[in-house]
Amino acid sequence: MEESKREDKDRKIKIPFFYLIVVILILLILLAIDFYLYKEKNKSLLFSNILRKSEEEILFEIISPVLKSFSPRNVELYERNGFKYWKIKTPSLAESRAQAFLIFEKLERRGLKGRMEWDKNKPDSVKLSIFSKGKQIAVVKFESIIHEEKEGKKIVEGKVAIIIDDIGYSLDLLEEIVKIKEPLTLSILPFLPNSKNCAEIAIANGKEIIIHMPMESNNGGDLERGIIKEKMDEDEIKDLVREAIKSLPQAKGMNNHKGSKITKNEHLMEIILNELKNKNLFFIDSKTSDHSVALKVARRIGLPSSERNIFIDSINSKTQIEKNVLKLFKIAKKKGKGVGIAHPYPATIEVLKELLPQAEIFGVKPVFVSEIVKGN
Numbered sequence: 001m002e003e004s005k006r007e008d009k010d011r012k013i014k015i016p017f018f019y020l021i022v023v024i025l026i027l028l029i030l031l032a033i034d035f036y037l038y039k040e041k042n043k044s045l046l047f048s049n050i051l052r053k054s055e056e057e058i059l060f061e062i063i064s065p066v067l068k069s070f071s072p073r074n075v076e077l078y079e080r081n082g083f084k085y086w087k088i089k090t091p092s093l094a095e096s097r098a099q100a101f102l103i104f105e106k107l108e109r110r111g112l113k114g115r116m117e118w119d120k121n122k123p124d125s126v127k128l129s130i131f132s133k134g135k136q137i138a139v140v141k142f143e144s145i146i147h148e149e150k151e152g153k154k155i156v157e158g159k160v161a162i163i164i165d166d167i168g169y170s171l172d173l174l175e176e177i178v179k180i181k182e183p184l185t186l187s188i189l190p191f192l193p194n195s196k197n198c199a200e201i202a203i204a205n206g207k208e209i210i211i212h213m214p215m216e217s218n219n220g221g222d223l224e225r226g227i228i229k230e231k232m233d234e235d236e237i238k239d240l241v242r243e244a245i246k247s248l249p250q251a252k253g254m255n256n257h258k259g260s261k262i263t264k265n266e267h268l269m270e271i272i273l274n275e276l277k278n279k280n281l282f283f284i285d286s287k288t289s290d291h292s293v294a295l296k297v298a299r300r301i302g303l304p305s306s307e308r309n310i311f312i313d314s315i316n317s318k319t320q321i322e323k324n325v326l327k328l329f330k331i332a333k334k335k336g337k338g339v340g341i342a343h344p345y346p347a348t349i350e351v352l353k354e355l356l357p358q359a360e361i362f363g364v365k366p367v368f369v370s371e372i373v374k375g376n
Contacts, residue, residue: 055112055132059084062106063140066099084138089145096126096142097361103128103140108322112137115354116361126361156360158332161369162312162340162352163187163255163284165212167202168195173344178205180349182356182366187212187255187341190244191226203250208368210284211244211251213272215259217288222258230261234271241275252370253282253304255341260289269297277303282373284308286341304373312342321351332364337372 063086067075074089090096104114113131124144130137164177168189177184178201185208188198202209214224226240245251254276262268263285273294276283282304285294298305309331312324325340332338342348359366 058110086140088142090142093124093144096144100126100128100142116358156365157363158336159367160332160338160364161367161372164342166343167198168192176349183368185369190247199248199250209251211248211254212257213254214257215262217258218260237271245279255284256286263292263294266293266297269294273298273303306373306376308341309338310340312340313348316345318347321348325355329362329364
């Protein structure tokens, strides 16, 4: 009897102890995740408060490694308009641009923002303004000692084209898109009530347009009018393509809207692309599928063509869109060209307004996608 009571007592002690261990393990895991978020993403619930640093401390942590790479006599620091102003002399414009870009990339990871611009009075200079919560807190200006060119903006290493897909559903945001001065290619869905109006507005504001041709996807649920389907015969497909071209006569080319089921089919793509070839148009593969053969077929039949390198706003977040635009700049600089596809989202428009004017500082030049195709 006493032994049974003792066993019951031991069991009661062990059960709470087991739960205590589980709770401790869960807390440790949560702490580890929170610390990772703090270190890598600068976002956390606990550590961001415990280890919070001032804006000035963060700024010095970012800039110090850059300052150490230059001779002290080439670095000046003074106060201007209530914030810190660094002036750094560099051996060349390329070095100025590289160092400014290095700081620019680090700022976002630490919760700050940067804006790069050319000094209009000194073409060999790059100015990086730094902001926190919308307020300017510092400026870092890089001045080249050797004047490589009279006009620094001419030094570009790649071309970058951005296509805005899904134009035609409405006129909303189109006015904001066409306000962007840099070249943009607008891809317009045919057969919609606003398609022609959108095309006319785009052309009137100096933008390039292409046809955003609806094509069947693997997922189904394709409700767009005039969609090319796998079960259609050759004449039906040709008629749709011809009708789309006729409806948007200003278009210079075409890319696919969805189309994962169609772009992997060589026979169907050859029918579509031959129609474009007959009309002297080009094709951009939106690469909605890793199994697409569109570019392969286009090259085989001698059709001017190219493909997307990156979807800029697959995640509709301003921070992620900024990262993707900068990634596209890097691709274009490395490969000589880059094509990004975006959509008419407010966050996308905001980022393009901010970053496209800075493109040449990153070593790339915004162009229409037709210029990318010409270079292939």
